[in-house]
Amino acid sequence: MRVSATGWIAVAGIALAVVPFLRPPAFYESFLYLVFYWIVLATSWNILSGYSGYFSFGHGAFFGAGLYTTATLAGALDVPFLWTLPAAAAVAALLGLGVGAVVFRVGRLRGELFALITLAVTFIAANVVLNTRIDGGQGVNLGGVPLPKLMSSPSSTFYILALGLAIAAVWIARAIHDAKLGRGLFAIHDDEDVAEVMGVPTFRYKMAALGVSCALAGVAGGIHAMFISYVTVGETFSILVPLTVVLMSVFGGTRHWLGPAIGAAAITGLVYAFTAGDYAIAGRAAVGVVLIAVILFMPDGILGRFASPKKRSGARASTAYPAPPPRRAQQAGTLLEVEGLSKSFKGLQALDAVDLEVERGEILGLVGPNGSGKSTLINLVSGHYRSDSGSMSFEGRDLALLEAHRIARSGIARTYQIPRPFAHLSVLENVALPAMFGRDNLDRAGAEHEARHWLEFTGLAGRAEDVPDALNLHQRKFLELARALASRPKLLLLDEVLSGLTPSEIDGTIRTIRAIRDQGATIVFVEHVMRAVMELTDRIVVLNNGRVIAEGSPAEVMRRPEVVGAYLGKAHA
Amino acid sequence: MPSLTLLGQSLLSGIFIGALYGLLGLGLSLTWGLLRQINLAHFALAFLGAYLTYQLASAGWDPIATLALVLPCFFAFGAMTHWLFARFSVSPFNSLLVSFGLTVIVESIIQGIWTADSRRLDSAYAAIRYKIGALYVPFPELLTLVLAVALCMGVWAGLRYTELGRAMRAVAEDAPIAAAFGVNERALSLLLSGLSAAFAGVAGLCLALSFTLAPSQIYSWIGVVFAAVMIGGLGNPVGPLIAGIAIGASEAITMALTAPTWAPLVSFSLLIAVLLARAKKI
Numbered sequence: 001m002r003v004s005a006t007g008w009i010a011v012a013g014i015a016l017a018v019v020p021f022l023r024p025p026a027f028y029e030s031f032l033y034l035v036f037y038w039i040v041l042a043t044s045w046n047i048l049s050g051y052s053g054y055f056s057f058g059h060g061a062f063f064g065a066g067l068y069t070t071a072t073l074a075g076a077l078d079v080p081f082l083w084t085l086p087a088a089a090a091v092a093a094l095l096g097l098g099v100g101a102v103v104f105r106v107g108r109l110r111g112e113l114f115a116l117i118t119l120a121v122t123f124i125a126a127n128v129v130l131n132t133r134i135d136g137g138q139g140v141n142l143g144g145v146p147l148p149k150l151m152s153s154p155s156s157t158f159y160i161l162a163l164g165l166a167i168a169a170v171w172i173a174r175a176i177h178d179a180k181l182g183r184g185l186f187a188i189h190d191d192e193d194v195a196e197v198m199g200v201p202t203f204r205y206k207m208a209a210l211g212v213s214c215a216l217a218g219v220a221g222g223i224h225a226m227f228i229s230y231v232t233v234g235e236t237f238s239i240l241v242p243l244t245v246v247l248m249s250v251f252g253g254t255r256h257w258l259g260p261a262i263g264a265a266a267i268t269g270l271v272y273a274f275t276a277g278d279y280a281i282a283g284r285a286a287v288g289v290v291l292i293a294v295i296l297f298m299p300d301g302i303l304g305r306f307a308s309p310k311k312r313s314g315a316r317a318s319t320a321y322p323a324p325p326p327r328r329a330q331q332a333g334t335l336l337e338v339e340g341l342s343k344s345f346k347g348l349q350a351l352d353a354v355d356l357e358v359e360r361g362e363i364l365g366l367v368g369p370n371g372s373g374k375s376t377l378i379n380l381v382s383g384h385y386r387s388d389s390g391s392m393s394f395e396g397r398d399l400a401l402l403e404a405h406r407i408a409r410s411g412i413a414r415t416y417q418i419p420r421p422f423a424h425l426s427v428l429e430n431v432a433l434p435a436m437f438g439r440d441n442l443d444r445a446g447a448e449h450e451a452r453h454w455l456e457f458t459g460l461a462g463r464a465e466d467v468p469d470a471l472n473l474h475q476r477k478f479l480e481l482a483r484a485l486a487s488r489p490k491l492l493l494l495d496e497v498l499s500g501l502t503p504s505e506i507d508g509t510i511r512t513i514r515a516i517r518d519q520g521a522t523i524v525f526v527e528h529v530m531r532a533v534m535e536l537t538d539r540i541v542v543l544n545n546g547r548v549i550a551e552g553s554p555a556e557v558m559r560r561p562e563v564v565g566a567y568l569g570k571a572h573a
Numbered sequence: 574m575p576s577l578t579l580l581g582q583s584l585l586s587g588i589f590i591g592a593l594y595g596l597l598g599l600g601l602s603l604t605w606g607l608l609r610q611i612n613l614a615h616f617a618l619a620f621l622g623a624y625l626t627y628q629l630a631s632a633g634w635d636p637i638a639t640l641a642l643v644l645p646c647f648f649a650f651g652a653m654t655h656w657l658f659a660r661f662s663v664s665p666f667n668s669l670l671v672s673f674g675l676t677v678i679v680e681s682i683i684q685g686i687w688t689a690d691s692r693r694l695d696s697a698y699a700a701i702r703y704k705i706g707a708l709y710v711p712f713p714e715l716l717t718l719v720l721a722v723a724l725c726m727g728v729w730a731g732l733r734y735t736e737l738g739r740a741m742r743a744v745a746e747d748a749p750i751a752a753a754f755g756v757n758e759r760a761l762s763l764l765l766s767g768l769s770a771a772f773a774g775v776a777g778l779c780l781a782l783s784f785t786l787a788p789s790q791i792y793s794w795i796g797v798v799f800a801a802v803m804i805g806g807l808g809n810p811v812g813p814l815i816a817g818i819a820i821g822a823s824e825a826i827t828m829a830l831t832a833p834t835w836a837p838l839v840s841f842s843l844l845i846a847v848l849l850a851r852a853k854k855i
Contacts, residue, residue: 103849106849116844116848117844117845117848119796120841120842120845121845123837124842126837127835127837131832131835239792250667281681281684281685284677284680285681285685287677288675288677289678291670291671291673291674291677292671295663295674296663296671299664
């Protein structure tokens, strides 16, 4: 299936390339040119926005940057038209990367905020072009620029150029969709923080997607400049460009690589069918009605149903996957060394100069009352938060300076107390993701094979194709566990995996964790269920108000008066 | 450097146009912030209102009196839109697309009835001007400012001090929980949606009194009004007015000092700066 998709794209490309040789009326070629042109714009938009969920309204700016690059180079500087296209791609990509370098670095600029910033960039770009010599307010006339004779007629030339670009865009969208980049972008779409903690280099991935997206839009702009031959700011940077592109992608389905192309073809055809005749105005209204109907009745787009895992429940017969291979024997010594670690949230001292050592191969219990700083410690070690001061050394590397995805790659994995699965990925894809981005850097097939081991291990093999929403809490907790294990971490941070489970589920989970330990993993185990702590841990550290108040063997430490006091309150004499 | 009078006059007109930004932003901000619906059709509705005012005034009505007909119709239209969104539980982003479809439909209707040519309302109000010191204050623009301030403050007070307003804010915070506490979430949402659409009707009156109307003009207001709403705060009735006036004033000053065409640069740079600063805080 995967191989044949490339085949189908090639077949479609060749079949369509034959069209000009049949000498159709120029009108049909021009119509199909417009279809291809919108396919490029919609597909390129989708590579960033559909995949990663960063909805951009700036596509007009990136398209316009390419358009005016060609207009300026070919119109004013007499550069041959075809040579201006790489420049158009480069200028558009640079504009996009410039915006991304600022916007992606700043806080949580998602959703509507990202859409608006990119829209504002469009208006600013329009204003600069309008007021400088690039346009100057009169528009640029490219009527005198010679068009290379690639084909017998100008309309055939534009047809072939746009077709080539459309095929390239769809092929790139598919390649990204199936590659690691695509997996990472889909994870960013669902939960960017978790993606980063599981090893996805989120900033780099977003920049890559934005760069590709803008470059394609830029080339489309460059070709379109010649096609319309008279370019104006009002037409180019209009809000209708991003709106149309978004609409086409949503119409076709943003989670499928072919969705935007289908949407673009459908809407271009629809607009033509309704507005070409004598009733253009009524036709426009009809287009509006169709759009509303499609969004209301198919919110995930035409291809939506093919792009997401089925919401199905019930177990399936599972093929046996061999038990995970034993881990490399761990040498003795310190794996993680934390010194003087502090973190405060708006004046609340969550951690106060904490010292802690984790020995290779041990299960270290981390206990303490609610709010004592256990989860904060895990969040700092996994890179979810940055520490205020202190050092964390993992196998001699300082973690405090590493980005979260690098921490994951150096061999640390964690679970979340409240499960945070990627909602639109199947259970299998959820578990494969950390295997792909973890220490071993597996390819997609290898990661899925690895993921099946861990689904088997955690008893989720029958649910591999389900969406996480179909799982109950117990299974979601195990999904967290399987995700953490799939990266084959050297250090596993378990944040209250037992909370909310029934006593019999707790027994099962304890057996599972013991099995993990028997394979030689090093585990930091944050837990309130004391029975489990006593049964599983080799050593415990007790935190209270962000400080370590006791450390030692579980049985001995839990009897100390200061520990009892922290949990139950002090007896007032 | 232009004279002080000229600068003052353009500042004043900037404030007046800013008031219209705020007035257009009011309904947008309320449905966006409180109902999580990004209603692009708000702009089309305002223009439909403007055209209706134009039509009725041409037939001899007093322009301001046309509100008596326009507002109830728009209220019903707004409530209907909300019913549609609620019935299909449209996500915030898809609401943008659905309302874009509505915009296209309304634009086609306007174009079908009044053609794509521009129309200008001739009313007695346009000629009325007050002179304050060296500055002239045209009546239509003053009316816009008064209406904008009155409506924004009124909504603000209503949300803050009335039982209905408190219930509305509870619905915005968490609709199912509010419903569990006995708030009639559906009726309130319909009411708010209807009111927002009615505000578009008021904005339409102001548009008709001060501007030349053309169907394509619908899209030219979207960017800057979105900017005012984002800077002023979603769901906040007064913020967009203040932000709108700030944008209008800074645009007017830019126009007076440089070329008129540079004006949008100010508002959108301002928008980006505010968004970046706000995102950094989170």
